[in-house]
Amino acid sequence: xxxxxxxxLFKDIxxxxxxxxxxxxxxxxxxxxxxxxxxxxxxxxxxNVVIVREAASGCENMPTVVLQSHSDMVCEKNSGVEHDFSKxxxxxxxxxxxxxxxxxxxGADCGIGMAAQLAVLASDLRTGRIECLFTVSEETGLYGAxxxxxxxxxxxxxxxxxxxxxxxxxxxxxxxxxxxAVFHYDSMPVAPGSVLTKIHICNGAGGHSGDDIDKGRANxxxxxxxxxxxxxxxxxxxxxxxxxxxxxAREAEAVIASGAAEAENIRxxxxxxxxxxxxxxAAGDPDIMIEFTMPDASSDNIxxxxxxxxxxxxxxxLAAPHGILEMSQDIKGLVETSSNLASVKMTGDGEITVGTSxxxxxxxxxxxxxxxxxxxxxxxxxxVSHEAEYPGWKPDMNSAILEVCRSSYRRLFGKEPVVRAxxxxxxxxxxxxxxxxLDMISFGPTLRNVHAPGEKLDLASLDKFVALLEDVxxxxx
Numbered sequence: 001x002x003x004x005x006x007x008x009l010f011k012d013i014x015x016x017x018x019x020x021x022x023x024x025x026x027x028x029x030x031x032x033x034x035x036x037x038x039x040x041x042x043x044x045x046x047x048n049v050v051i052v053r054e055a056a057s058g059c060e061n062m063p064t065v066v067l068q069s070h071s072d073m074v075c076e077k078n079s080g081v082e083h084d085f086s087k088x089x090x091x092x093x094x095x096x097x098x099x100x101x102x103x104x105x106x107g108a109d110c111g112i113g114m115a116a117q118l119a120v121l122a123s124d125l126r127t128g129r130i131e132c133l134f135t136v137s138e139e140t141g142l143y144g145a146x147x148x149x150x151x152x153x154x155x156x157x158x159x160x161x162x163x164x165x166x167x168x169x170x171x172x173x174x175x176x177x178x179x180x181a182v183f184h185y186d187s188m189p190v191a192p193g194s195v196l197t198k199i200h201i202c203n204g205a206g207g208h209s210g211d212d213i214d215k216g217r218a219n220x221x222x223x224x225x226x227x228x229x230x231x232x233x234x235x236x237x238x239x240x241x242x243x244x245x246x247x248x249a250r251e252a253e254a255v256i257a258s259g260a261a262e263a264e265n266i267r268x269x270x271x272x273x274x275x276x277x278x279x280x281x282a283a284g285d286p287d288i289m290i291e292f293t294m295p296d297a298s299s300d301n302i303x304x305x306x307x308x309x310x311x312x313x314x315x316x317x318l319a320a321p322h323g324i325l326e327m328s329q330d331i332k333g334l335v336e337t338s339s340n341l342a343s344v345k346m347t348g349d350g351e352i353t354v355g356t357s358x359x360x361x362x363x364x365x366x367x368x369x370x371x372x373x374x375x376x377x378x379x380x381x382x383x384v385s386h387e388a389e390y391p392g393w394k395p396d397m398n399s400a401i402l403e404v405c406r407s408s409y410r411r412l413f414g415k416e417p418v419v420r421a422x423x424x425x426x427x428x429x430x431x432x433x434x435x436x437x438l439d440m441i442s443f444g445p446t447l448r449n450v451h452a453p454g455e456k457l458d459l460a461s462l463d464k465f466v467a468l469l470e471d472v473x474x475x476x477x
Contacts (some may be wrong), residue, residue, distance in 0.1 A: 001123050003466040007099075007459070010115035014090040014107060020072040020140040022086065023047055027071065030134055037122055046147035047071075047136040053121050055128045062128025062477040064155035066438075067120060067469075069113030069162055070138030070427065074244055074451045077104040079202065079251055081453075099457040106455035108447050110138070112462070113161030116469055127473045131155050138162075138427060139246060141178070141388035145427035148434050156435075157401050157476060159469070160428055160442035164211065164450055166461035167413075169405050170442040172421030174210060174335075175392035175429060176359040178245050179370045181377035181384050183313055183352040185305035190235050190257040194299040197263050198255050199227060199270070200291040201241070205284075206250035206452035209340035210359050210424030213248070214324055216284025218277065220252040221344050225317035227273050227290065231266060232311055234258045235304035239313070242343030245357040246425075247451040249342060255295060257304055267292050305352075309381070313352060316380035317344060320356065321372055328361060335423040337365045339373055354382070359423060361392050391429035393440070395421050401439045401476070408471040413464065443468065 018026040030049045034041035040052040049071070055062060075085040081103045083091075092101045099106065117132040131153050135144030163170050201220040221241040228234065234256040241252020258266065270292040281288050304310070322341040328334040337360035345353045356373050360366035366389075374384040396402070402419065409417040428440050446461035 001119055001125060001466055001470045003463045006112070006115045006119045006466050007462065009118050010108070010112050013111045013114055014092065017086050018072050018107070019075040019085050020137045023071050023136045030071070033118060039121060042152070044147065044149065044152060046144050048144045048148060048152065049134045050153055051121055051132045053130040053132070056126045059126055059128050063157055064129040064131060065127070065473050065476055066131045066133055066153050066155040066158040067117045068133040068135065068158055068160050068427070069110040069117060070136070070144065071114060071134045072137055072139050073107035073109065073111060074105050074139050074247060076206070076243060076247060076452055078453045097459050099459060101455055102453065104453050105451065106457065108455060108457040109164065109450045110162045112445060112457060116161055116466060120469070120473065125470060125474055128477065129155070130473065135427060139244070142390050142425065142427050142430055145430040146390070148431070150434060153435070156437050156439060158428070158431060158438050158440040159401070159472065160426055160440060161444055162426055163422065163442045163444040164447040166444070166446045166458070166464050168418040168420060168443070169402065170422050170426070171397065171399060171402060171419060172361070172395035173393045173426040173428060174359040174361050174423050175363060175366055175390055176357055176425050177366055177370050177389040178387050179356045179358060179373045179384065180387065181316070181354040181382040183309055183382045185309040185350055185352060187303040187350065188306050190237070190299050190302050190304050194235070194257040194302070195260050195263040196237065196255060196257055196295045196297060196299055196302065197266055198253060198293045198295055199224065200251070200253040200293070201288070202251045202291060203287040203289050204248070204250035205287070205449070206248045208424060208450045209246045209248050209342065209357060210338070211422060211450065213338045213340065213423065214335050216281070217248055218281050218285040218288040219249050219322050219341055221249040221317060221341050222320070222322055223277065224252040224254060225314050227269070228254065228256070228314045229318050230269070231258070231262065234262065235307065236310040236313070237302055237304045239344060239346050239352070242355070244451065245340070245342045245355050247342065248340060250452060252344070257299055257302060312380040316377050316382065317341065317354070320376050321369065325369055326365065331421055334361070334421055336361050337369050338423065339369050359425065361421065363391070390425060391433065393426060393429040393432065399439055399441065401441050404476050405441055405443065405468070405472055408468055408475060412467055412471055
């Protein structure tokens, strides 16, 4: 199976809108692909699709293998970039051995897994029965996986193609839960003669809130709160930052009102703060910066949130747990538990919503982390709720498919692959709830900057990923 075919199929996928919750066009694409290749295809009520390639002649006794990826993508773009994810194709370049989307996410997570599945379906490989499962809305809560029903797939071996480091075989993942805090505020006029100032934290690397949480990257929302905290008398006219629950906040900004003297102090503080964060994130997030501007607008008739809520919000954003909370005592280098302060959004109806997510390999520690976040925001006067909890996937080092993959990797590349668990949410834990007899493993090519603009795919690793996938499915059994 040629990796160029896989790459060409992925290029086709980049032209199809598939934001989480809006997968209609990619579902139609998959259904049409099945029809064009005269393959059995089923779609459930949630939008999950399974396409079946029957066993090649003489391979009928080989076990059925399920290849699985998710059909949605995280849609993130740099501020000021004109890109409509509901209709515009992804703009990418091929450069220095990488496929890169500079201003948006690329969607290689998990589009490259989808492309590999389609290539297998269209191939003449000598394999047993292949069931290609494409789930929906993975990135926003694994909703497609949660909606699966018994009998939708029949295979007992599942290869999840949603990993991001070539040479590594994943046999476990973290579970997680989302925690949302809602503040209610009163809009009040600012004092006459107030000066408006805009504070913008920008150019953060962002990234995946699980797999990149240990990379030392800045959280723009928390940095904004840290900057504002020493100025208790300023009035917050607007505030916003971050976006998706599973992405580290790259940007955040606030428009604040203050007296003229305080505005000058804020301007000076910006210069000092830039020096601080440049030193703190020199290795992990070297481009992070803070900008100070004065909007060309009068403060007359400008409304701000009431002072008490503004102060409570800033305090809670600063105090909220973010980053690594505990490292694993069983697997060296694995993050056990973490929390991501994902976003803050101010609406025009007197509400401010703060989105966070917690992950852990331990169900009890995940829930404890969520309670810790809840406690901070409740103390600040917010309403708090938890949703979209999903289970982790406990490693099985005696897995038969693990040994098949190890043998294939040694045969192809002459060395041992790394076997590990990942501090990110894969759908595998949910699959086990529905299909408890599944033997699973996850692998993929090397991706970087996932869930952030600048996401890129290493093309050399794609060659190895495709070779490994072909070898595994033709030697399983």
